[in-house]
Amino acid sequence: xxxxxxxxxxxxxxxxxxxxxxxxxxxxxxxxxxxxxxxxxxxxxxxxxxxxxxxxxxxxxxxxxxxxxxxxxxxxxxxxxxxxxxxxxxxxxxxxxxxxxxxxxxxxxxxxxxxxxxxxxxxxxxxxxxxxxxxxxxxxxxxxxxxxxxxxxxxxxxxxxxxxxxxxxxxxxxxxxxxxxxxxxxxxxxxxxxxxxxxxxxxxxxxxxxxxxxxxxxxxxxxxxxxxxxxxxxxxx
Amino acid sequence: xxxxxxxxxxxxxxxxxxxxxxxxxxxxxxxxxxxxxxxxxxxxxxxxxxxxxxxxxxxxxxxxxxxxxxxxxxxxxxxxxxxxxxxxxxxxxxxxxxxxxxxxxxxxxxxxxxxxxxxxxxxxxxxxxxxxxxxxxxxxxxxxxxxxxxxxxxxxxxxxxxxxxxxxxxxxxxxxxxxxxxxxxxxxxxxxxxxxxxxxxxxxxxxxxxxxxxxxxxxxxxxxxxxxxxxxxxxxx
DNA sequence: TATACACCTTTACGTTACGTAAATGTCAAT
DNA sequence: ATTGACATTTACGTAACGTAAAGGTGTATA
Numbered sequence: 435x436x437x438x439x440x441x442x443x444x445x446x447x448x449x450x451x452x453x454x455x456x457x458x459x460x461x462x463x464x465x466x467x468x469x470x471x472x473x474x475x476x477x478x479x480x481x482x483x484x485x486x487x488x489x490x491x492x493x494x495x496x497x498x499x500x501x502x503x504x505x506x507x508x509x510x511x512x513x514x515x516x517x518x519x520x521x522x523x524x525x526x527x528x529x530x531x532x533x534x535x536x537x538x539x540x541x542x543x544x545x546x547x548x549x550x551x552x553x554x555x556x557x558x559x560x561x562x563x564x565x566x567x568x569x570x571x572x573x574x575x576x577x578x579x580x581x582x583x584x585x586x587x588x589x590x591x592x593x594x595x596x597x598x599x600x601x602x603x604x605x606x607x608x609x610x611x612x613x614x615x616x617x618x619x620x621x622x623x624x625x626x627x628x629x630x631x632x633x634x635x636x637x638x639x640x641x642x643x644x645x646x647x648x649x650x651x652x653x654x655x656x657x658x659x660x661x662x663x664x665x666x667x668x669x670x671x
Numbered sequence: 672x673x674x675x676x677x678x679x680x681x682x683x684x685x686x687x688x689x690x691x692x693x694x695x696x697x698x699x700x701x702x703x704x705x706x707x708x709x710x711x712x713x714x715x716x717x718x719x720x721x722x723x724x725x726x727x728x729x730x731x732x733x734x735x736x737x738x739x740x741x742x743x744x745x746x747x748x749x750x751x752x753x754x755x756x757x758x759x760x761x762x763x764x765x766x767x768x769x770x771x772x773x774x775x776x777x778x779x780x781x782x783x784x785x786x787x788x789x790x791x792x793x794x795x796x797x798x799x800x801x802x803x804x805x806x807x808x809x810x811x812x813x814x815x816x817x818x819x820x821x822x823x824x825x826x827x828x829x830x831x832x833x834x835x836x837x838x839x840x841x842x843x844x845x846x847x848x849x850x851x852x853x854x855x856x857x858x859x860x861x862x863x864x865x866x867x868x869x870x871x872x873x874x875x876x877x878x879x880x881x882x883x884x885x886x887x888x889x890x891x892x893x894x895x896x897x898x899x900x901x902x903x904x905x906x907x908x
Numbered sequence: 909t910a911t912a913c914a915c916c917t918t919t920a921c922g923t924t925a926c927g928t929a930a931a932t933g934t935c936a937a938t
Numbered sequence: 939a940t941t942g943a944c945a946t947t948t949a950c951g952t953a954a955c956g957t958a959a960a961g962g963t964g965t966a967t968a
Contacts, residue, residue: 435787438915438916439915439916440914440915440916445787445791446791447791449955449956450916451955451956451957452954452955454917454918455954455955459954470916470917470962470963470964471916471917471918471962471963472915472916472917472963473916473917480787484775484791487791488772491768495953495954496953496954497953510779511776511779511780514772514775514776514779515776517772518769518772518773518776521765521768521769521772522769524765525762525765525766525769528758528761528762528765529762531728531758532755532758532759532762535725535751535754535755535758536755538721538751539748539751539752539755542747542748542751543748550672550682550717551682553717553718553721554682554683554684554721554724557683557684557724557728675944675945676944676945676946677943677944677945686926686927687945688926688927688928689925689926691946691947692925692926696925707933707934707935707945707946708933708934708945708946708947709934709944709945709946710945710946732924732925733924733925734924
């Protein structure tokens with residue numbers, strides 16, 4: 435199938451100027467130019483465009499993308515696997531931002547003081563990841579694996595052991611909550627246990643614990659039906 | 672606590688030029704300027720900066736952010752709740768991109784042909800969401816709720832009924848997989864059932880089904896220990 | 909056959925959110 | 939008194955397009 439600028443732009447959900455620009459900078463040249471000077475794109479270009487958009491999505495600059503896809507050793511299949519890893523990483527970041535938000539919201543409701551440092555925790559982690567994405571292995575090669583990992587761990591402010599304990603608690607909570615939902619009685623012992631575990635879990639990342647803040651967070655979770663879904667069913671990839 | 676440009680920039684993980692720029696465009700002015708002309712930021716500015724970074728994270732332009740946070744009716748608490756919703760939305764988009772990627776990878780392994788349209792499905796959905804984020808209610812007010820919803824549904828190419836069935840299958844699969852994991856026998860009847868359900872589930876979104884593609888995807892899932900986690904434990908928000 | 913209209917072209921200047929450099933002043937410690 | 943890490947302003951550069959101008963192309967319809 436062959437496409438003109440407008441056709442391909444509609445297909446890919448971008449505007450035609452973008453395609454002309456990509457031609458201009460030599461990122462994506464059309465298969466051929468017809469007798470009237472129109473750009474005509476073929477199958478190969480469509481697949482290349484898909485690759486380009488994947489990388490763009492990941493925040494890679496167009497010039498980097500150009501290097502990557504014009505590299506003769508470029509292997510689409512392993513590149514796709516890399517994409518996938520990067521996207522999963524990104525979702526992890528998002529989760530962190532969300533949990534940071536939860537902390538902020540709860541702290542405002544419950545009168546807990548968040549330190550200035552904590553207010554920006556989520557963003558900072560995001561920066562780290564963004565850097566990794568943009569400069570790839572370069573940083574690690576320059577400063578060494580160990581230094582980078584240590585610095586990342588430091589920002590989260592947990593030892594590996596603490597982190598393990600924390601994630602462990604999380605799975606206990608879900609199990610307990612499921613049982614509690616099954617019995618359907620919020621006043622039951624199980625629900626009580628779940629709340630207690632949740633409290634412990636929160637203590638790991640919250641600056642200090644308060645009943646009000648916990649209640650505030652719980653109410654928000656109940657209000658947001660999207661959240662209940664998480665405890666109700668599990669999520670698929 | 673008071674901060675100078677460098678101090679605040681380190682705290683928030685941005686560079687000092689950014690703070691000077693925000694001062695320049697009137698987005699974030701320092702509390703005061705000391706006798707040597709240094710910018711000094713106070714508590715209020717720190718909280719405002721956190722808000723600004725949240726909005727920036729969501730892709731809102733600085734001029735829009737300026738409007739929003741200087742609006743006298745601006746309410747931080749409800750803004751935070753909105754932030755949370757937007758981030759959850761965003762994670763949903765990411766999931767879509769990932770599933771699109773899975774399809775691409777599997778189709779290459781299994782020799783399934785993806786139509787040109789399908790190759791860009793994930794990006795398109797992302798564009799829609801991005802528009803919503805940037806122009807907010809404006810589009811809906813202009814064209815009406817219904818038009819927007821219909822167009823979104825159309826892009827996904829499913830009726831509401833199909834969509835329900837699809838998500839339903841997903842939860843059946845997880846249940847079955849859990850049981851299968853519990854028995855620990857991959858050749859068991861349960862595992863067989865899970866694979867079958869998974870096949871059905873894939874059929875909803877894949878252009879056509881092939882054993883090879885399915886096996887390819889399964890292998891990839893097994894290879895990626897992050898994926899096994901999803902079926903092993905459930906995820907917390 | 910003419911006209912309308914939606915497409916295509918190139919040239920070129922504008923925009924956003926900073927990056928970067930230059931030239932210079934400030935402050936705490938040795 | 940000097941060093942070195944901080945601060946300041948001015949000002950030009952950059953990425954990835956947006957947008958407008960001025961015009962050619964292709965096909966359906968009066």
